[in-house]
Amino acid sequence: AQTVTQSQPEMSVQEAETVTLSCTYDTSESDYYLFWYKQPPSRQMILVIRQEAYKQQNATENRFSVNFQKAAKSFSLKISDSQLGDAAMYFCAYSPYSGAGSYQLTFGKGTKLSVIP
Amino acid sequence: EPEVTQTPSHQVTQMGQEVILRCVPISNHLYFYWYRQILGQKVEFLVSFYNNEISEKSEIFDDQFSVERPDGSNFTLKIRSTKLEDSAMYFCASQSQGLGNSPLHFGNGTRLTVT
Numbered sequence: 678a679q680t681v682t683q684s685q686p687e688m689s690v691q692e693a694e695t696v697t698l699s700c701t702y703d704t705s706e707s708d709y710y711l712f713w714y715k716q717p718p719s720r721q722m723i724l725v726i727r728q729e730a731y732k733q734q735n736a737t738e739n740r741f742s743v744n745f746q747k748a749a750k751s752f753s754l755k756i757s758d759s760q761l762g763d764a765a766m767y768f769c770a771y772s773p774y775s776g777a778g779s780y781q782l783t784f785g786k787g788t789k790l791s792v793i794p
Numbered sequence: 795e796p797e798v799t800q801t802p803s804h805q806v807t808q809m810g811q812e813v814i815l816r817c818v819p820i821s822n823h824l825y826f827y828w829y830r831q832i833l834g835q836k837v838e839f840l841v842s843f844y845n846n847e848i849s850e851k852s853e854i855f856d857d858q859f860s861v862e863r864p865d866g867s868n869f870t871l872k873i874r875s876t877k878l879e880d881s882a883m884y885f886c887a888s889q890s891q892g893l894g895n896s897p898l899h900f901g902n903g904t905r906l907t908v909t
Binding site: 712714719720721722723724727768770780781782783784785786787 | 887
């Protein structure tokens, strides 16, 4: 069974600074997807960034980037120029590649990020 | 931007009662999901639904749970006889197509409290 581990229950960062959230996972699959989701106090889970395991290039979305180390099964999220609106719970998630096409996400326990003005 | 909407936002029910959680997925989406998050724990997959049938379900999704898409717009999760341990946040999600470049869109969740 796949597992996703986020070892940092809470993190804080000064506004405008950079922070990295850690995630490791365990799988025997070679094809899969990895995600970072953000859950602000509004509770809605919002996709931040996605990485396909077959792609060597790290995904980037504006201020958000990942460091994907497939051999080490590590998938960290870097937030640059942190903003107050980045304060939220961040979940790392894994999904196997499914020929049927549906995602069955396995989530980590989350990291609560606080942004200090 | 289209959103997944869930109602109610908070539901309180007594143990043993039936409860129906409602979701309106994004209109052109084809894949639908329910996840739950017990307070302080991980978000867990319950079930996925495609082409009017369950495509995958987890061990949590036992005979007490069922899903329906009765009218082509709503997607419901029914718990027949609620238990205390069913208290959780329940998230609905939808996906436009079952491909890797098609992300899940989540609703705001329904907080279910079983007393």
